[in-house]
Amino acid sequence: MNCRNCHGENLELVIDLGMQPWGNNFLPISVNQTVPLYPLQSFFCHGCTMMQLGYTVPKETMFVDHNYVSGTTHSLRVHFKKLCEDMLKKIKFQDTDYVLDIGGNDGTFLAQFENKVKVLNVDSGVKQAEISNSNGIECINQFFNLKTAQQILSTRGHAKAIHGSGVFFHLEELHSVFEGIELLLAKDGVLVAEFIYLPDMVRNGAYDQIYHEHLLYYTLHSFSKLLAKHHLEIHDAELLPIHGGSCIAYISHQGEQKQTERLKDLLAIEENEGFNTADCYKQFAKRITGMRNDLVAIIRDLKNQGKSIQALGAPVKGSTIINYCQLSHNELDCAVEVNRLKCETYFPGTKIPVYHQDEVEKPDAYLLLSWNFKDEILSKLNDFRANGGKIISPLPQPELI
Template identity: 35%
Template structure:
C-alpha cells in the first residue's frame, strides 16, 4: 500500500468527483512530534473534500498510506474519557440485547484500540475478540484481558480468525469504517467472518451533523469517507447486504449507528426510509449544497482568527484545551500557532511533552491551567465540552473562560 490520489469513488467507482471544500495541506493529525523531530521536515498532504456525483459519497481526494497514519507511535486511546467508556458500555449492552446474543456467540470489534468495547461484550456474557492494527494498543488490550489480534482487518486475517475462533454473530466497528480505503476488501472480510444471520454494526460521524454544525475540523486524513445513508445503502446492495436499521448516537459531534446484514436475513426498520427521505430533502448528496458548507467553513476560519488575534492584542493569555486529532485540522487550517496559543493542555499522557503537527504548539499536562491560570482556554475537544469543563472547574472558578469554537464562537 502507498499514498494515492483518489481518481474514482471508493463506493461506486465513478470518476465523476466534484471538489466541495479545500482545507489546504496539513501533516497527519495524529503525528505529534518529539523535540528532536522539530528539527526534521514534516510531510504535508492535501486535505480536500470531494463529492461523488454518482452515488453521493463525500470523501477525501487524497489517501495517505495507512502505515504512515496508524504507525507504532499512533497516540489515540479510546479509554481516556469517561464519556467514551460509558458509550462503549451502552453499545455492548444494547447490541447484546437487540441481537439476543448469548455465551456461544462471538463479537468481533474491528479497530478495537485498547479493548474497551471488547471487554464490555465480555461483561455482557458474550465471547469477544478485538482486531487492532497498532501493536502497542493491541498489547495493552491483551494485558487488560481483552483478547486482541494485532492486524489490519483484511481477508487473510479474516480467514485465520474464522478458522481459530469460528464465525461471528456480530462485528462492530466504531469510528473505523470511515478510515478504510479499500471498502470492497473490508466488506469481503466481514462476509468471511459473519454468520448468515450475523450483523455488522458500525458507527461513523454523520455527514449531516458535520454540515449542519460546521464541524469541518473532523475532516482529517484518517477519515477517508464522510458517510450518509444513501451511498452506503447502494454500496452494501452491490455486496448482497442491506442496512436493516440506523439511529443517531452522540459521538464525535454526531454519528450514525448502522446495522447491516445479508439481504433478507432480518427485517428492515422504517428508520432506513426515513433517513433516506431526510437526506434527499437536506441535499446531502448534492455538491452545490456542500459547497455552501465549504464557504461557511472559510468564513468561520476568518472570524475565529480575528477573534483570537484581538484577544492577543489585548494582552490576554490563551491556551488550547485538549489535543485531539481534529484540533490539528483546525489549528493548521485556521493558521493558529504558538504565537496565539501558548500550549495545548491534555489529560492523555501519551501526548504530553510532544508538539502538535504543523503548528508545533507544545502539549502540556492539565496542571498548566492551575499553575499558570491563563485567561482563555480554546476547547479543541468541543465534543467532550461538558466533561472537560466539569473536570476543569477549578480553572473557571479562578476566572478562566472557555471558548467553544464550533458551531459559533461562544465564551463560557
C-alpha cells in the same frame, strides 16, 4: 482520480482545507523536524454521492504507531456500555458465539461483554493491542481485511456480531474490508457500524472531522451503496450526538432483516434536505470559511488585550482547526493534554508545544478543541471559570464563554 466506492470518475472538489500535516503526527520536541504536508480536500462523487478525500496518507503511517487510546474518555465509556446493553437485547447470543471488534483499540468496548459473550479484538495499533491483551481482551495485531477474515474464520468460525466504531471511514482497503465482513459475519449475524454522520457533521459545522484518517464521509444513502456491493444492507439506524454527530447502523446480509421505520425516515430526510447533492457541501464550504474568520477574530482580540491562550487537549481533529486557521505559537502558548503519550511533542505542522495539563500554569483562556465533549469538560473547569478564566469554543459557532 476515481471514486473509492463506485470507481466512477465524476468527482467534484467541494471542500478545500489546504495543505495539512497528518493530524496525529506529534513529533517529540527533542526531534527538531518538520512534518510533511498533504492536500486535505473533500470530493463529492456524482455517481454514488460518496464524500471522500482525494489524497491518501498510507495506512502504515497513520495506524501502526498512533496515540489514541479510547479508554481515556469518560463519555465514550458510558456510550460503549449502553451500546453493549442494546446489542445484548437485539442479538440472541449462544454460548459458542463471539463478538468481533474491528479496530477495537485498547479493548474498552469489548470489556463491556465480560462474562456475557466471548470476544475478539483486531487492531493494527501496536500499543493498543498490547494494552488490550494485557487486559485479557485477546487482540490480533493486524489490519482487518479479507485475509485476516479468512484466518479468523478458519480458527473461530463465523462471528455473530461484528462491531466497528470510528473505523469505517479510515479504510484504505475499503472493498477488502467489506469482503472480509461478508465472509465472516454469520448468516443471521449483525454488523454494528458506528461512524461520523455526514448530515449531522454539516448541520453542526463540524469540519474538524475532516482529516486524513477519515477517507470517507457517509450518509445512510452512500453507505448503503457501498454495502450493496458486498450483499449487505442496513436494516436499522440511530443518530447520536457524540463526535459532533454520529450514526449507529445495524447491518445484515441482504434479505435477512426488515427495514425499520426510523431508518426509512432518516433516508427520506437525507433526500429532502439535499444531502445527496454536491451543492449542499459547497454551501458548507462557505460556512467553514466564515467559522475560520470568526475564530481568528476572537483569538486576535484576546491577544491584543495581552491574554495568554492554551489549546485544551490535542485531539487529531484539533489539528484540522489549528492548521486550517493557521494558528501558531504566536497565538497559542501551548496545548495541554492528559494523555502522556502526546506530551513533550509539537502540535502537528506547528511549533506549538504540547505539555501535561498538571505541569503548566493555567492561561487566561483555553481553546476548547474537544468541543464535542464540551459539557463534560466545562463541568471540570468550574474553578477556572469562577476565577475569570475564559473558554473559546471553535465550533459549531466560534464563541467566547
